[in-house]
Amino acid sequence: MSMTVTELPxxxxxxxxxxxxxxxxxxxxxxxxxSDQILKKFPDHGxxxxxxxxxxxxxxxKEEGYELMERGLKINPQSSISWHVYGLxxxxxxxxAQAIKCYEEALKADSENMHILREVASLYVxxxxxxxxxxxxxxLVAMNPFFPSFWLGLATTHHMNGRYDLAIKVISAHESGNNxxxxxxxxxxxxxxxxxxxxxxxxxxxxxxxxxxxxRPQIVDITGWKEKxxxxxxxxxxxxxxxxxxxxxxxxxxxxxxxxxxYMECNGLDMKCxxxxxxVLEVIxxxxxxxxxxxxxxxxxxxxxxxxxxxxxxxxxAKYALRxxxxxxxxxxxxLYADKVKGAALGTLIESCATQIRDTxxxxxxxxxxxxxxxxxxNYYLAQHYDYYGDHERALTLIEExxxxxxxxxEPYMIKARxxxxxxxxxxxxxxxxxxxxxxVGDRYLTTKxxxxxxxxxxxxxxxxxxxxxVNEDAPHKIQEIVNMQATWYMNERGHAFRRMGDIGRxxxxxxxxxxxxxxxxxxxxxxxxxxxxxxxxxSYIDILQWETTVYENPAYQTAARAAAECYLELADRKAAxxxxxxxxxxxxxxxxTRNGSAQQGQHNLAAGxxxxxxxxVEKDPNGTKFVESDNLAEALxxxxxxxxxxxxxxxxxxxxxxxxxxxQKYFLVLKAIxxxxxxxxxxxxxxxxxxxxxxxxxxxxxxxxxLKVPLRAQLAKAFGAVDxxxxxxxxxxxxxxxxxxxxxxxxxxxxxxxxxQTPEAKYVEGRTLLKLLEVKRLLAxxxxxxxxxxxxxxxxxxxxxxxxxx
Amino acid sequence: xxxxxxxxARDAVGMQACNLTNLPENYQLKYYLxxxxxxxxxxxxxxxxxxxxxxxxxxxxxxxxxxxxxxHITSLSVLRSxxxxxxxxxxxxxxxxxxxxxxxxxxxSLHVRVSNVAAFSLYKNTLKxxxxxxxxxxxxxxxxxYAMKKDIREMYLSEMDSLDF
Numbered sequence: 001m002s003m004t005v006t007e008l009p010x011x012x013x014x015x016x017x018x019x020x021x022x023x024x025x026x027x028x029x030x031x032x033x034x035s036d037q038i039l040k041k042f043p044d045h046g047x048x049x050x051x052x053x054x055x056x057x058x059x060x061x062k063e064e065g066y067e068l069m070e071r072g073l074k075i076n077p078q079s080s081i082s083w084h085v086y087g088l089x090x091x092x093x094x095x096x097a098q099a100i101k102c103y104e105e106a107l108k109a110d111s112e113n114m115h116i117l118r119e120v121a122s123l124y125v126x127x128x129x130x131x132x133x134x135x136x137x138x139x140l141v142a143m144n145p146f147f148p149s150f151w152l153g154l155a156t157t158h159h160m161n162g163r164y165d166l167a168i169k170v171i172s173a174h175e176s177g178n179n180x181x182x183x184x185x186x187x188x189x190x191x192x193x194x195x196x197x198x199x200x201x202x203x204x205x206x207x208x209x210x211x212x213x214x215x216r217p218q219i220v221d222i223t224g225w226k227e228k229x230x231x232x233x234x235x236x237x238x239x240x241x242x243x244x245x246x247x248x249x250x251x252x253x254x255x256x257x258x259x260x261x262x263y264m265e266c267n268g269l270d271m272k273c274x275x276x277x278x279x280v281l282e283v284i285x286x287x288x289x290x291x292x293x294x295x296x297x298x299x300x301x302x303x304x305x306x307x308x309x310x311x312x313x314x315x316x317x318a319k320y321a322l323r324x325x326x327x328x329x330x331x332x333x334x335x336l337y338a339d340k341v342k343g344a345a346l347g348t349l350i351e352s353c354a355t356q357i358r359d360t361x362x363x364x365x366x367x368x369x370x371x372x373x374x375x376x377x378x379n380y381y382l383a384q385h386y387d388y389y390g391d392h393e394r395a396l397t398l399i400e401e402x403x404x405x406x407x408x409x410x411e412p413y414m415i416k417a418r419x420x421x422x423x424x425x426x427x428x429x430x431x432x433x434x435x436x437x438x439x440x441v442g443d444r445y446l447t448t449k450x451x452x453x454x455x456x457x458x459x460x461x462x463x464x465x466x467x468x469x470x471v472n473e474d475a476p477h478k479i480q481e482i483v484n485m486q487a488t489w490y491m492n493e494r495g496h497a498f499r500r501m502g503d504i505g506r507x508x509x510x511x512x513x514x515x516x517x518x519x520x521x522x523x524x525x526x527x528x529x530x531x532x533x534x535x536x537x538x539x540s541y542i543d544i545l546q547w548e549t550t551v552y553e554n555p556a557y558q559t560a561a562r563a564a565a566e567c568y569l570e571l572a573d574r575k576a577a578x579x580x581x582x583x584x585x586x587x588x589x590x591x592x593x594t595r596n597g598s599a600q601q602g603q604h605n606l607a608a609g610x611x612x613x614x615x616x617x618v619e620k621d622p623n624g625t626k627f628v629e630s631d632n633l634a635e636a637l638x639x640x641x642x643x644x645x646x647x648x649x650x651x652x653x654x655x656x657x658x659x660x661x662x663x664x665q666k667y668f669l670v671l672k673a674i675x676x677x678x679x680x681x682x683x684x685x686x687x688x689x690x691x692x693x694x695x696x697x698x699x700x701x702x703x704x705x706x707x708l709k710v711p712l713r714a715q716l717a718k719a720f721g722a723v724d725x726x727x728x729x730x731x732x733x734x735x736x737x738x739x740x741x742x743x744x745x746x747x748x749x750x751x752x753x754x755x756x757x758q759t760p761e762a763k764y765v766e767g768r769t770l771l772k773l774l775e776v777k778r779l780l781a782x783x784x785x786x787x788x789x790x791x792x793x794x795x796x797x798x799x800x801x802x803x804x805x806x807x
Numbered sequence: 808x809x810x811x812x813x814x815x816a817r818d819a820v821g822m823q824a825c826n827l828t829n830l831p832e833n834y835q836l837k838y839y840l841x842x843x844x845x846x847x848x849x850x851x852x853x854x855x856x857x858x859x860x861x862x863x864x865x866x867x868x869x870x871x872x873x874x875x876x877x878x879h880i881t882s883l884s885v886l887r888s889x890x891x892x893x894x895x896x897x898x899x900x901x902x903x904x905x906x907x908x909x910x911x912x913x914x915x916s917l918h919v920r921v922s923n924v925a926a927f928s929l930y931k932n933t934l935k936x937x938x939x940x941x942x943x944x945x946x947x948x949x950x951x952x953y954a955m956k957k958d959i960r961e962m963y964l965s966e967m968d969s970l971d972f
Contacts, residue, residue, distance in 0.1 A: 186910065213970045220909045221848050223813075226968065233972065241972045252904070255853075255897055257810035295892050299808045326891045332808055332855070414888075442922070445887040448828045470831045472947040485833045486823065521820070524837040532844045540816070540847035544840060547816035554820060 004079060005047050012038050012045075019051055028058045046076030054085045058092075065089065080110035087119070094523055096127055114143060121153065122529040128549065130161035141170070148179050152191075153533045155198075159542060164202040171195050187536035189220040194538040196228055205236040223252060224539075230262055242266045247290075254291035260300065263287070271304050280304050281313075299332055302342075310342060314349055319363060322353060322377045323370065327411045329377070330384040337388060347385045354378035376406050383415055392423035392803050410439050410446070417453060424770045424804025426457050444470050455493040458501050463494070480616040486521075488514045488556040495563060505583040505624025508567050512627065514560035515639075522551045552646035561639045562656055568636035569659055571628060583623035636660045644676075651680050658690050662697060665704060667712055670694050675719065685734035688727040689742030691720045696746060729755055733764045733772050740779050749783035756780045757789060760796035773797050774806060809889070811897055814850035814862065816843060821859030822852060829884040831948065842866055842881065848905040849878070853885065853894045861885035863898040867910050878906030878959070880917035883926075896933050907963040915959050918945055918952040930955050 005016050015038050022031035035052035038045060050072030057065030069089065072082045087102030103120035110116065117136045124133035137154035144150055151174040158167035175183075175191060183191065192215040199208040209232050212225065219225045230245035243266035249259045261271070267283055269276050281301055288297045298320065301313035314333075321329040337343035353363065354375060361369045383399035386392075396419055402412040413436035420429040430453040437446035447466060454463040467490065468478050475481035482490065495510035525548040532541035552558075574581050621627075627635075640660040643653045654677040661669040674690050695716060698709045725742060728735035736755050743752035759768070759776050777797070780790055794807040801807070814822065819839040827833055842850055842864050849865030864881040880902065885894045906912035919926050921941070930936040936955040945952035 189909075209972070213972075216968055216970060220911075221905075222908050222968075223905065224848065229968075229972065238972070245972075253811060253897075253901060255809065255811035257808075258812065293893075296808060296810060303808070324891055327887075328889045328892065331888065335808070335856070411888075443887065444831060445829050472831070472833070473949070474947050484835070485827065486836060487827050489824065489827075521836055524840055527837075528840065528844050535845055537844055537847055540844050544816040544844065547819075550817075 028055045031055045044075060046072040047079050047081050050082035050085045054089055057089045078109050080106045084116055096123055099123055125529050126526055130157055133157045134161055145174060146178050146180050148183060149533050152536060156538055156541060160545060164198045168198045183536060186220055188218050190536045190538060192218060193221060193224055197539060200232060205232050208232050209236060234262060234266060239266045250291060254294035255296045277305060281309060302333060302336060311345055314346055318349055318353060322374045325373050325377050330381050350378055350381050376402050380412055380415060387419045387422055392419055395419045410436050424801045424806045426806060429453050430457050452493055455497045458497045460494060460497050477616045479618045483513055483618055486517045488517050492556060492559050503584050504567050504571060504581050505628045508564055508627035509624040511560045511564035514556060518552055518557040522548060558647050561643055562652060565636045565639040565656055568632040572632040572663060581628060583625040583628050585623060633664055651677055651684055655686050665701060671712055671715060685728055685732055686738040688723045689725045689738050691716060691723045692725040693742050731763055733759050733768045737775055744782055753780055753783040753785040757793050760800050770801055777807060809853050809855045811851060811853045814843060814852045818852045818859055822862040825859050825862055825884055825886060826882060848909045849902055851898045851901045853898060860889045861894040861898060863902045865902040875913045876910055878912040878915035895929055899934055903959050904962045907959045913960055914956050916956045918954055920946060921951045921953055
């Protein structure tokens with residue numbers, strides 16, 4: 001019935017209120033019982049049905065719950081409570097857009113309800129609808145101007161809405177008010193620095209500086225205050241004062257790059273300008289004297305010096321690092337190798353060091369013998385140096401010398417494994433890494449690398465067994481625990497392994513695990529809308545919001561999403577070719593899932609005394625059937641569209657979008673993808689073949705309206721003119737790959753093969769990598785080339801990568 | 808080239824990755840965000856090209872409101888490939904100073920596996936922690952932990968900044 005709660009008899013009203021209290025206390029079973037008590041007398045009471053539905057939804061009876069809530073709303077469509085309850089459930093199911101709609105309905109009937117306003121404000125922020133959040137929070141502040149969470153929340157929402165001025169106004173109006181609860185010392189400090197940041201964002205640096213002085217007595221984040229001082233002074237062009245401020249900061253942390261760069265800027269020095277080089281090096285030198293223990297200052301001269309200056313600086317750093325035995329020396333200077341002169345100079349330098357030590361046991365300018373380990377670290381560096389340049393044989397020789405000189409040092413084995421990986425001997429890499437980790441089985445870092453190398457040779461079961469060695473013993477289900485701990489690198493690598501093995505179903509399962517992790521990451525921010533505001537850690541809160549807005553830009557997400565989309569496209573293509581993929585059943589006889597790795601899952605649960613066997617998510621659909629049987633193109637589209645919205649600056653996004661839209665015959669979107677790619681990189685190797693394929697599709701697709709083809713063809717002609725699919729394929733392996741893929745898509749395997757087999761030739765040396773040649777191999781097999789052609793390619797590839805076992 | 812700075816939200820995924828690579832005690836991302844949202848000044852990262860190669864995740868122990876606040880190290884780790892640079896020591900120093908200055912902590916405490924000789928040496932010899940206790944079966948795999956503690960009151964630099972600028 002459409003009677004509201006207040007129209008029920010007193011007894012039932014009291015029961016209803018207690019039901020709501022039970023919800024707040026998360027006592028869902030009891031709440032359910034109480035709801036049923038009311039419904040006994042009033043079986044059609046709309047609002048009670050809604051509340052009962054809410055309890056059911058929280059007791060794993062979601063479908064029933066939603067049904068009841070909908071019934072409740074049908075009976076009483078104006079009930080604020082019923083809409084509120086539905087909104088709550090949608091929100092806990094992370095259906096934020098739907099939740100917002102419910103809350104908006106709830107507000108229609110009860111526009112001044114504080115709870116509803118608070119909750120929907122958080123939802124608006126979650127969905128980045130800041131203007132609406134501002135509206136709600138203004139109401140809340142008007143209702144209670146002395147509750148800090150309300151006006152602080154409003155300030156942050158103004159901030160995210162770009163109105164720093166309004167945010168400042170709100171804070172100024174309320175910070176000295178009779179706040180309940182009053183802000184404590186830490187919170188006042190945080191608020192002051194937040195307000196100062198707003199003043200800075202609002203553009204008035206002098207005002208910010210004045211404010212900074214004002215607030216100092218109440219600041220506890222002293223480093224934060226000093227950072228602001230230095231930055232603001234620099235922005236206000238008060239270089240001398242800023243320099244002192246940055247020096248003050250360097251006293252606290254001489255490894256901080258922002259402090260060093262800031263200090264340099266104060267000296268009017270552009271670190272990237274060659275003319276300033278001597279002055280820059282002099283300043284760095286002075287700083288080094290002040291802060292002799294700073295690693296960063298030790299490395300910095302190499303970044304900003306050239307010619308003889310560079311050699312001097314490099315020699316100083318090298319001797320320090322070689323004597324100390326710092327494994328990351330090469331990794332740290334690797335960035336310099338982009339400058340060919342510097343790379344060569346470093347090689348020459350370390351070779352010279354090695355020769356000096358070998359011949360005389362000391363450096364030419366020292367009076368004492370160096371420890372024997374110095375030669376080890378010289379060889380260790382040089383191995384990485386030659387590996388960088390692709391001279392894997394020489395690199396191996398050097399690292400093996402290093403190993404012989406000190407067989408118990410583990411680091412050289414890791415480099416050897418990496419060299420073998422680069423050289424195409426993945427099994428050798430795996431075996432070397434296995435040896436390394438066995439020297440220190442308690443070191444998870446070594447085991448982690450080993451697991452990765454196992455996955456690279458598709459040893460998925462062994463990799464899993466090994467991973468489990470480090471999973472928490474208390475975890476009720478160890479494989480689920482791996483997923484719960486959000487190890488996306490592992491999920492992606494497993495996905496790649498299954499994909500290589502042709503098990504598209506399992507590949508998709510793992511890619512979706514990784515995608516799910518990022519969905520969780522984005523969702524994580526929700527609680528902080530209230531928590532951070534309550535804690536008054538507002539700078540941190542805004543930082544969290546800003547990062548969360550970009551959470552899907554993470555490379556691990558992009559990898560998973562793109563790989564999954566490509567899998568879906570492959571499924572669709574195979575279906576269309578009459579060769580549909582069938583999920584692969586795999587026999588698994590031992591399941592080391594639970595404690596001690598011995599008990600079967602079912603037994604473990606029964607032992608725990610629970611009647612039902614819980615099925616964990618990881619156990620469901622082991623073959624990935626659900627993914628295989630989905631609407632493949634629709635799934636690919638979802639992923640491609642999401643990438644277009646979050647990763648538009650990545651060329652690969654548009655290459656993928658092209659493939660999806662083309663198969664779905666959305667030719668305007670295909671053109672859009674081509675143009676987007678062109679805007680990023682007009683020389684991208686995939687462009688010629690994309691243009692050709694779109695043209696061909698327009699020519700052959702009779703179901704697409706002819707009048708629509710006209711503007712598409714015109715735009716293509718205007719933007720690209722006459723295009724040959726083999727453009728650039730004469731000298732660029734990337735162009736060969738792009739052209740070959742497209743030729744295969746258009747059914748021309750022979751032409752693809754003819755191009756592909758040329759890639760081991762000398763003219764393709766620029767940008768040719770092992771992985772690209774492996775891709776060539778894969779495409780060649782796909783092209784239907786005969787055995788002898790493939791074998792000839794393999795032999796030719798081996799002349800380029802003599803140590804490779806993968807061809 | 809490595810830089811050391813206060814941890815930000817964008818570092819959380821990298822801290823988690825570093826932790827998963829190195830240590831058996833792992834946490835969900837939200838736990839890292841919770842630290843950054845509650846004690847933003849107590850976590851630091853060592854990064855190179857925006858990749859987290861080392862981190863310290865710090866917090867305050869506010870379990871018992873009657874005792875002075877103690878700082879606590881939830882987690883500390885540096886990738887093996889970046890050892891011998893003193894990163895752990897530098898990260899810890901930053902975190903400890905912040906605990907003293909920002910939150911007025913008198914002590915900082917942490918747990919370390921009794922078998923972890925390298926870490927124990929860092930805390931005992933380099934950073935001057937003392938063993939307070941041995942906690943039996945502290946870790947998930949049953950290993951014992953040393954509960955270590957250090958007085959950090961002298962790390963509070965009570966000098967007042969000059970406001971003459």
